[in-house]
Amino acid sequence: FDDRDGFIWLDGQLVPWRDARVHVLTHALHYASCVFEGERVYGGTVFKLTEHSERLEKSGKILGFDLPYDVQAIDDATRAVVEANGIVDGYVRPLAWRGSEMMGVAAQANKIHVAIACWLWPSYFSPEAKLKGLRLTIADWKRPAPDTAPTASKAAGLYMICTLSKHKAEAAGYDDALMFDYRGQVAEATGANIFFVKDGQLHTPKPDCFLDGITRRTVIDLARQHRIDVIERAIQPGELEGFEQAFLTGTAAEVTPLSEIGPYNFEVGTITKTLMTAYDDLVRGRVRE
Ligand code: PMP
Numbered sequence: 684f685d686d687r688d689g690f691i692w693l694d695g696q697l698v699p700w701r702d703a704r705v706h707v708l709t710h711a712l713h714y715a716s717c718v719f720e721g722e723r724v725y726g727g728t729v730f731k732l733t734e735h736s737e738r739l740e741k742s743g744k745i746l747g748f749d750l751p752y753d754v755q756a757i758d759d760a761t762r763a764v765v766e767a768n769g770i771v772d773g774y775v776r777p778l779a780w781r782g783s784e785m786m787g788v789a790a791q792a793n794k795i796h797v798a799i800a801c802w803l804w805p806s807y808f809s810p811e812a813k814l815k816g817l818r819l820t821i822a823d824w825k826r827p828a829p830d831t832a833p834t835a836s837k838a839a840g841l842y843m844i845c846t847l848s849k850h851k852a853e854a855a856g857y858d859d860a861l862m863f864d865y866r867g868q869v870a871e872a873t874g875a876n877i878f879f880v881k882d883g884q885l886h887t888p889k890p891d892c893f894l895d896g897i898t899r900r901t902v903i904d905l906a907r908q909h910r911i912d913v914i915e916r917a918i919q920p921g922e923l924e925g926f927e928q929a930f931l932t933g934t935a936a937e938v939t940p941l942s943e944i945g946p947y948n949f950e951v952g953t954i955t956k957t958l959m960t961a962y963d964d965l966v967r968g969r970v971r972e
Contacts, residue, residue: 692764692799695752703798710790711780715840718742721874721934722775724765724801725966729775730934732758734897736777738837738966743779745836748795750779757797764799768795774804774935778839807935812858816942817931818953819872821920822848822860826870826893833894845873861944864892869918875933876900877941879926880954884912886926898932898962905961928952930959938962 691703711717719742720735729735736757743750752760761775782794808817824844827834832841844862852860852873861877864870869888871877876899880888885906887899903913927950929941938959940951963969 685713689802690764690767691797692797693761694796694798695760697767700800703800703958705796706783707779708783709780710782710785710793712840714781714788714790715718715793715843716746716748716790716793716840717778717780717839718837719776719778719839720745720837722761722777723769723934723937723966724770724773726968727765727771728968729761730966731897731901732761735934736761737773738897739777739779742836742838743795745833746838748781750780750797751795752797757799760797761806762800765801768801769855770801770803772805773801775799775801780839804935807933807937808858808939813939814951816940816949817858817945818856819859819861819941820852820855820857822862822873823851824848824862825867826864827860828865829892831865835894849873860891861957864888865921866917867920869920869923872931872933872936875931875939878930878932879918879922880928880952881926883954884914885954886914886916886918888918889915890972896933898934899935902932902938902958905958905965906954909957909961911957918961923947928955930955932962937966949953951965 687700689700690697691700693703713937720739722729722735740750740754777799779797782796785791788883848860859872862870872895876896878885906913923944924947931939940955941949
């Protein structure tokens with residue numbers, strides 16, 4: 684991914700893609716002092732750009748660092764890098780991390796770097812999987828408690844167990860994995876939130892130890908506009924059997940139906956399809972918020 688044409692915004696400037704490099708003694712590489720975002724460009728516009736820039740700032744604060752750019756500057760830089768790369772439909776990856784001035788666990792003096800990259804990326808899951816529904820297995824790893832890790836931050840370190848879980852799922856022929864939390868309750872997939880449908884109502888876990896996704900909140904709003912009840916609550920693994928439909932939400936995943944979680948099957952039903960269409964119409968600007 685590093686050897687290609689294009690530009691990456693790095694510490695205030697657009698630099699050629701191949702020149703956006705860091706030193707091996709970068710604190711973030713050793714100790715995961717890094718936060719990031721994932722954004723989507725639809726028709727040349729980043730969906731909910733300012734919310735993402737604000738979350739990047741907040742994620743950094745939770746890890747104890749302030750970004751050297753304010754939200755407005757990050758928004759402007761994002762637009763500039765999207766335009767410089769001519770991205771009409773794609774993905775944006777902003778990140779902020781501690782640099783290489785000090786080496787050791789403590790690194791208060793390290794410079795905070797910020798980069799924003801973007802690329803063409805039509806779909807996270809294959810269009811076929813999106814029609815038929817994804818197959819999920821259950822992850823071995825549990826989402827940590829909020830007093831075990833900074834779970835409200837979109838921090839790189841929290842993704843170690845996501846990569847392990849996703850690799851194991853893919854090696855076994857699944858699309859992704861459902862993760863439970865430290866209490867054993869249903870949490871989320873490795874990079875997306877989860878919803879279930881039963882008796883015409885939506886059920887989704889409370890995001891008290893994992894990311895409260897921007898897509899999750901958007902889909903809750905859309906459901907309410909469609910007069911679909913949304914219940915945010917603790918969901919036990921034993922309930923999976925009784926749900927009729929299930930889907931994932933995320934910037935990359937958008938609204939993606941599930942056909943299986945472990946031994947349980949789900950249909951790609953009307954409520955799921957209604958929300959897939961409503962989300963698509965919203966992000967592509969066919970309807971206003
Ligand atoms: N959970 C995790 C672990 C994620 O990586 C993501 C993607 N950012 C989400 C949930 C969904 O968040 P959003 O809708 O803001 O993309």
